[in-house]
Every structure is written in C-alpha cells, then in structure tokens.
Amino acid sequence: MVAENSTPHLHSAVEPKQTFRRALDMAARAAMPSLFIVFSAILLSAPFGIPGQAQLQFGIAMCTVWFWAYSRPRSMPALAVFLCGLVVEIFSFGPPGTVLLSLLVIYGVAHHWRYGLSRLGFIAGWLIFSVFAALASFFQWALVCLHAVALLSPAPGLFQAALTIGIYPSLTALFVWGRRTFANPDQA
Amino acid sequence: MLSIHARQVLAKAVLPILILLAVGLVLLGLVRRPAVDGVRLMATDFMAPAYHGLVWPQERVKVWLTDLRGATDLAKENARLRDENRALRHWYDVAVALAAENGRLKKSLHWIPETVPQYVTGRVTRDDGGPYSRAVLLDVGSGHDVRIGDVALDAAGLLGRVTEVGPHTVRVLMINDDASRIPVTLGSSHGDAIMAGDDTASPRLIFYPQDHHPVEGERVETRGQSTMPAGLPVGTVHYSAPNRPVVVPDADLDRLDIVRVFDYGDDDSQAPDAPGRVRVKKLPQNPLTGPLPFSWLPNLPDMPGRGGQ
Known part of the structure; x- marks a missing residue:
C-alpha cells in the first residue's frame, strides 16, 4: 500500500463540509514540506556563524524532497520542487542551478520508485538516498572545478554529502510525525 | 477543459521540462555568472533587515x-x-x-602627503561562501560609492576585495578564497610574493624569490598595485609544513562583524613618456660650415664633432 493512503479511516462516506476555512487549512498542510524548505533556506542564509550552514541548507532540501516525493507526492509536486529549488538557489552562493537540478533529479527518482521505496525498510531507503546525495555533492564539486578551471579539494563536497546523509534519520522522524499530524491534509 | 489523456501527457512532461530549465540555469551560471549573482545580491538587499532581526537574539x-x-x-x-x-x-x-x-x-623632506582614502563602514549581513568559496555580504546602506576592486579591512588587517556591488549590499571575496590572489611584500626579507587563498584559514605564499625564502614570523603587507595600496597589514608568515609558507591573517576571518571598505581610487601615477617617444627635431644636413660664432674662446674646435686636439 502506498504511504499516501495511510489514513483510510478518514475516507468515509461522511466527509466534513468543504468550507473556505477547511480548504485553506488543507492547502496549508499540503504546502508544509515546501514551506519547510523555503523557511530553512532563508533562515540558514542569515549570518549565525554556525559551521556547515550552507551544507545544511542543501541537506535539508534534499531530505525533504526525497521523503515527501515517495511518501506523499501530493504534498510535493514537481512544480513545488522547482520553486523551492529556485528559492534555495537565490539564498545560496554555490554554482547556479546545481541544487535545483539535484532536487529535481532526486524528486524524479523518488517519485518514480515510490511504490518500491514504500515497501522497502528505512535502512534500505536511507542507503539509496545516500548514493544520490553523494552523487549530487560530486556533481556540484565537478561544476565548481569546471568553473574555476582547477582541481579543488573535494573535502567540502564530502562533508556536505556526509551531513546530508547524517541528518536524514532525524528529519525522517520529524516528517513521519508531521505526515500523521500537522502536515496531513486529511485531518483538516 | 483538457481531456484526461492530454492531462496525463502534460503531467509526464512537467518534470523533463523543469529539468531542462534547471540545466539551462546551470549553463547560464557557467556562461553569465554575474547575472545570476546580481539576482542573489538583490534578494540579499531585500532581506537585509530581516537578517538583522534574526541575528539580534544571538548577538x-x-x-x-x-x-x-x-x-x-x-x-x-x-x-x-x-x-x-x-x-x-x-x-x-x-x-x-x-x-x-x-x-x-x-x-x-618636503614629503607630498598621500591622499586620504574614502571609506564606508558596513555590518556583515551574511556569510556568503557556500561550500567552495569564502565571501561575505556587507550592508553599506544606500548612496554608497563602493566600486569593484575596493579594499575591505576589519579592525586588524586586510580582509578581501569587493567583487560585486548592489544598491545596498556589496560582496567581498575574502583573502582565503580559492580565487583570491593578492600581491604582498614580506616585512624583513623585503621579497615580493603572491598570497593565494586555498579555502583554508591560512592562505599560501607563492612565487616568492627562491634566494629569499619567507622567514617564520615576519610581517606580510600588501604591495602597491592598481587599486591596492602598499603597506596594508595582512598577517604573519608561518610554515605549516617544510617549504609551505602560509600567512596567518591579522583579520579574524571566522568572526566578522564590522568591516570598512576603502576606495583608494585608480592608480593614476603614470610614468612619463619614454625618451624614445619624444619627437626629435631633425637637424639640417650641414648645420654649420663656417667657423663657430664663439670661436674666440680658447681651445674650442672650430667645427662641431671634430673634437679638440
């Protein structure tokens, strides 16, 4: 069973009356993952001086898109991924387009394999995500090298990949809880 | 209304179209990077007050x-x-x-006083580096006269140079960025070198004279070139490994707050015309045939170019 139909008891014959307030509430809940990416991108672009702030921006966007693309694609359509990617691009200063392209590719993979990923265990899903996070970081590093016409140290890219892979479990725990509660449009 | 089939085709085509747009953005970034950075600078200009609000509790x-x-x-x-x-x-x-x-x-010595540079002081709006670069954005307010290439200093020493200028915000590429190359002079050995950033805390010294290696602990100052004035404090030499001199910067690159941006102006000291460029008046073929008018002087040759006996 696909995760997006995980609350069958709410799809009863008696539906709550569709009011404007309910429609707004549903839209807000459905937009929660995208809003999470946008707010974290803006927040992490502020000069807090936290080590790895830029890498965290990338990591949070990747984890969020991956989770919601296979878990509840209705809350994360392709256009939303594109717009979120653009916001992350604007509030970061890496090579332009790399984060956006990585997000769209990881969205495509997760969305295409969503049935298989829902059946797989957490560890297997995490491993597959790790491969794509590492590939995205490598792609970013390759583009920076191409732009600088020099072989730069791959250490920042490795750190970014490790941070993205490392924060995935804790973010998944948050998202699983959110999918049942505050980010669940069926509970509006 | 679209038919179900058309909607299905459209739904399948959305992701490839968006990926193509993203690839277009990547290519645009490779070809016209300043255009993309201009948009980012505008966004930062817009967000500058919000950043101050966000950082205020932390401060x-x-x-x-x-x-x-x-x-x-x-x-x-x-x-x-x-x-x-x-x-x-x-x-x-x-x-x-x-x-x-x-x-x-x-x-x-009748020393000609140097011109006093114009400067603006700004607060660091945000660390703008990303994983592969070291740069900061400064909020310098509206009506500033900062230009690309101006020099940024904190209270202790050289910080970097301005690379992009927005209406309220300027971007400063720091001296430890991989793209930064600053001509410097070594304090006691008086050798010239280039300080090259490598994304670490201490930029490397390269192209120093092989007969005058940098000495551990000696001062490093800027060498006057173009808009970069001479004598700005940069840091001290340190050998992180044999034959690998680096500069430990005076400026605190990790915790930047207030930064001044100096405009030293263009280097208008132009060398005078070389002698070869001076137009030489051609002398007549036989300028003087007769005796010189001052031949009454003793021991003078009576014809030019013949020399005295």
Missing part, C-alpha cells in the same frame, strides 16, 4: 555570556587589564614620539 546572548564570564572572575580580569593598560600606555607614548618624529622628517 544579545553573546553579550550576556561575555558579561557573565567577566563577572565570574572580576579580580583576575581587573589585574590583567591593569597590566595591559600599563603596557598600552607605554606603547602610546612611543607611538606619539614616533608620530612627531615622522612628521618632522616628512616636513624636512
């Missing part, structure tokens, strides 16, 4: 923590400050005496 907490740390050991701190004050008083006297002597010497 207050830092101030409280500093106060708290000071309050726990007041007596020891007082003693340390008194000693430091005594040392500073001594250095103040030395500085005043040297300034007076310097003034006298300059006066006696």
Whole structure:
C-alpha cells in the first residue's frame, strides 16, 4: 500500500463540509514540506556563524524532497520542487542551478520508485538516498572545478554529502510525525 | 477543459521540462555568472533587515555570556587589564614620539602627503561562501560609492576585495578564497610574493624569490598595485609544513562583524613618456660650415664633432 493512503479511516462516506476555512487549512498542510524548505533556506542564509550552514541548507532540501516525493507526492509536486529549488538557489552562493537540478533529479527518482521505496525498510531507503546525495555533492564539486578551471579539494563536497546523509534519520522522524499530524491534509 | 489523456501527457512532461530549465540555469551560471549573482545580491538587499532581526537574539546572548564570564572572575580580569593598560600606555607614548618624529622628517623632506582614502563602514549581513568559496555580504546602506576592486579591512588587517556591488549590499571575496590572489611584500626579507587563498584559514605564499625564502614570523603587507595600496597589514608568515609558507591573517576571518571598505581610487601615477617617444627635431644636413660664432674662446674646435686636439 502506498504511504499516501495511510489514513483510510478518514475516507468515509461522511466527509466534513468543504468550507473556505477547511480548504485553506488543507492547502496549508499540503504546502508544509515546501514551506519547510523555503523557511530553512532563508533562515540558514542569515549570518549565525554556525559551521556547515550552507551544507545544511542543501541537506535539508534534499531530505525533504526525497521523503515527501515517495511518501506523499501530493504534498510535493514537481512544480513545488522547482520553486523551492529556485528559492534555495537565490539564498545560496554555490554554482547556479546545481541544487535545483539535484532536487529535481532526486524528486524524479523518488517519485518514480515510490511504490518500491514504500515497501522497502528505512535502512534500505536511507542507503539509496545516500548514493544520490553523494552523487549530487560530486556533481556540484565537478561544476565548481569546471568553473574555476582547477582541481579543488573535494573535502567540502564530502562533508556536505556526509551531513546530508547524517541528518536524514532525524528529519525522517520529524516528517513521519508531521505526515500523521500537522502536515496531513486529511485531518483538516 | 483538457481531456484526461492530454492531462496525463502534460503531467509526464512537467518534470523533463523543469529539468531542462534547471540545466539551462546551470549553463547560464557557467556562461553569465554575474547575472545570476546580481539576482542573489538583490534578494540579499531585500532581506537585509530581516537578517538583522534574526541575528539580534544571538548577538544579545553573546553579550550576556561575555558579561557573565567577566563577572565570574572580576579580580583576575581587573589585574590583567591593569597590566595591559600599563603596557598600552607605554606603547602610546612611543607611538606619539614616533608620530612627531615622522612628521618632522616628512616636513624636512618636503614629503607630498598621500591622499586620504574614502571609506564606508558596513555590518556583515551574511556569510556568503557556500561550500567552495569564502565571501561575505556587507550592508553599506544606500548612496554608497563602493566600486569593484575596493579594499575591505576589519579592525586588524586586510580582509578581501569587493567583487560585486548592489544598491545596498556589496560582496567581498575574502583573502582565503580559492580565487583570491593578492600581491604582498614580506616585512624583513623585503621579497615580493603572491598570497593565494586555498579555502583554508591560512592562505599560501607563492612565487616568492627562491634566494629569499619567507622567514617564520615576519610581517606580510600588501604591495602597491592598481587599486591596492602598499603597506596594508595582512598577517604573519608561518610554515605549516617544510617549504609551505602560509600567512596567518591579522583579520579574524571566522568572526566578522564590522568591516570598512576603502576606495583608494585608480592608480593614476603614470610614468612619463619614454625618451624614445619624444619627437626629435631633425637637424639640417650641414648645420654649420663656417667657423663657430664663439670661436674666440680658447681651445674650442672650430667645427662641431671634430673634437679638440
């Protein structure tokens, strides 16, 4: 069973009356993952001086898109991924387009394999995500090298990949809880 | 209304179209990077007040923590400050005496005073580096006159140079960025070198004279070139490994707050025309055939170019 139909008891014959307030509430809940990416991108672009702030921006966007693309694609359509990617691009200063392209590719993979990923265990899903996070970081590093016409140290890219892979479990725990509660449009 | 089939086709085509747009953005970034960075700068301009609001609680907490740390050991701190004050008083006297002597010497040498550079002071809006670069954005307010290539300094030393200029915000590429190359002069060995950033805390020294290797601990200053004036403090030489001299910067590159951007103007010191470019008046073929008008002087040749006996 696909995760997006995980609350069958709410799809009863008696539906709550569709009011404007309910429609707004549903839209807000459905937009929660995208809003999470946008707010974290803006927040992490502020000069807090936290080590790895830029890498965290990338990591949070990747984890969020991956989770919601296979878990509840209705809350994360392709256009939303594109717009979120653009916001992350604007509030970061890496090579332009790399984060956006990585997000769209990881969205495509997760969305295409969503049935298989829902059946797989957490560890297997995490491993597959790790491969794509590492590939995205490598792609970013390759583009920076191409732009600088020099072989730069791959250490920042490795750190970014490790941070993205490392924060995935804790973010998944948050998202699983959110999918049942505050980010669940069926509970509006 | 679209048919179900058309909607299905459209739904399948959305992702490839968006991926193509993203690839277009990647290519645009490779070809026209300043255009993309201009948009980012505008967004930062717009967000600058919000950034101040976001960072304000963190700054207050830092101030409280500093106060708290000071309050726990007041007596020891007082003693340390008194000693430091005594040392500073001594250095103040030395500085005043040297300034007076310097003034006298300059006066006696008819020293032409250097132009005072214009500068603006700004607060760091955000660290703008990303994983592969070291840069900061400064909020310098509206109506500034900052230009690309201006020099940024913090309280202690050289920080970097301005690479992009927006209406309220300027971007400063720091000296430890991989793209930064600053011409420097070594204090005691007087050798020239290039300070090249490598994304670490200490930029490397390259292209120094092979017969004058940098000496551990010697001062590093900027060498005058284009808009970069001579003599700005940069840092000290340190050997992180044999044959690998690096510069430990005076500026605190990790914790930047207030930064000044100096406009030293263009280098308008142009060399005079070379002698070869001076138009030489052609002499007549036989300028003087007769005796010189001043041949009454003793021991003078009567014809030019013949020399005396």
